[in-house]
Amino acid sequence: MKNQLKKYLLFLVVVIVDVLLWYYYPDRGVSAVTSAADYLMEMLLFIPPIFVLVGLLDVWVPRRIVEKHVGPGSGIKGIIISILVATAAAGPLYAGFPVAYALLKKGCRVANAVIFLGTWATIKIPMLMMEIKFMGLSFALLRLALTLPAVILTGYLLEKFLAGQPQADAPPAENL
Amino acid sequence: MFNAALFILAAVALFFSWRRDREKTGKALQIAKKQFFNLLPSMLGIISLIGLMLALVPREVIAGFFGNDSPLGILVIAIIGSITLIPAFIGFPLGASLIAAGASVTAVACFLTTVLMVGVVTAPVEIELFGKRFTILRNAAGLVAALAIGIIMGAILQ
Numbered sequence: 005m006k007n008q009l010k011k012y013l014l015f016l017v018v019v020i021v022d023v024l025l026w027y028y029y030p031d032r033g034v035s036a037v038t039s040a041a042d043y044l045m046e047m048l049l050f051i052p053p054i055f056v057l058v059g060l061l062d063v064w065v066p067r068r069i070v071e072k073h074v075g076p077g078s079g080i081k082g083i084i085i086s087i088l089v090a091t092a093a094a095g096p097l098y099a100g101f102p103v104a105y106a107l108l109k110k111g112c113r114v115a116n117a118v119i120f121l122g123t124w125a126t127i128k129i130p131m132l133m134m135e136i137k138f139m140g141l142s143f144a145l146l147r148l149a150l151t152l153p154a155v156i157l158t159g160y161l162l163e164k165f166l167a168g169q170p171q172a173d174a175p176p177a178e179n180l
Numbered sequence: 181m182f183n184a185a186l187f188i189l190a191a192v193a194l195f196f197s198w199r200r201d202r203e204k205t206g207k208a209l210q211i212a213k214k215q216f217f218n219l220l221p222s223m224l225g226i227i228s229l230i231g232l233m234l235a236l237v238p239r240e241v242i243a244g245f246f247g248n249d250s251p252l253g254i255l256v257i258a259i260i261g262s263i264t265l266i267p268a269f270i271g272f273p274l275g276a277s278l279i280a281a282g283a284s285v286t287a288v289a290c291f292l293t294t295v296l297m298v299g300v301v302t303a304p305v306e307i308e309l310f311g312k313r314f315t316i317l318r319n320a321a322g323l324v325a326a327l328a329i330g331i332i333m334g335a336i337l338q
Contacts, residue, residue, distance in 0.1 A: 014225030040231025
């Protein structure tokens with residue numbers, strides 16, 4: 005119960021401020037509430053189908069494919085698979101950490117794990133739909149076109165910088 | 181229009197998934213429900229905060245600070261984006277409202293990219309799993325990439 009309350013704390017604080025604002029400056033209070041309500045309506049209208057798609061992608065795209073094809077020596081194929089599977093995943097970046105960790109432990113190369121995390125964070129398909137909706141098609145596509153090479157570059161740079169460092173106590177890749 | 185297409189897409193996908201495998205489809209719906217209710221509190225909080233911000237902060241202030249691509253303004257918004265833990269589902273409407281209030285494309289692109297790629301709040305978890313060097317390098321690279329992406333986007337789109 006206390007935990008629930010804490011989650012809604014920001015909302016409650018804002019509502020109280022809204023009420024105070026409305027009491028002292030009715031115009032501004034009304035404008036704060038109406039613009040928030042507009043946004044909320046808009047989000048509630050199209051978030052349900054997006055989450056249904058997120059759920060479907062999550063259950064149908066097997067993560068095992070990644071584990072099989074992202075080991076050392078995996079080149080372009082490893083990159084592509086890391087990206088494709090991460091774009092289909094559900095959840096925020098910190099939900100991707102354990103998955104990338106599991107990949108590393110199974111012998112995935114560092115570059116692909118970083119690419120996987122970067123893609124997970126920035127270019128998931130349902131998110132892209134939101135971005136198109138709110139920021140416009142050219143903004144979303146341009147950001148995608150710039151982010152993708154940045155993510156891949158980061159992966160390979162990080163692998164280079166970290167070479168020689170012990171990797172997440174990786175066991176020998178016996179099940180590859 | 182966009183919403184209608186989205187509903188149809190989700191319905192069709194759900195239909196085929198249901199025909200292939202009922203159990204998996206049920207699990208997918210469970211995931212959808214869980215994500216929705218996880219998001220609800222922060223969604224309500226941040227959306228009401230956006231409304232308050234739009235009502236209280238005059239357009240000129242946002243446009244003045246984040247609208248003229250001053251290096252300081254961009255750095256500030258990139259740092260805000262790195263620190264705050266906003267789900268992407270809320271980041272995009274927030275970005276749209278900033279643009280509507282007069283912020284520049286560069287500033288908003290930097291903000292959104294750091295929100296997505298750089299996680300100061302989640303760094304402890306990342307360090308625990310991947311080590312300090314990995315975490316610092318990955319987040320630093322994300323910040324640099326975000327600034328570069330924002331500047332290029334601003335140059336092309338404005």
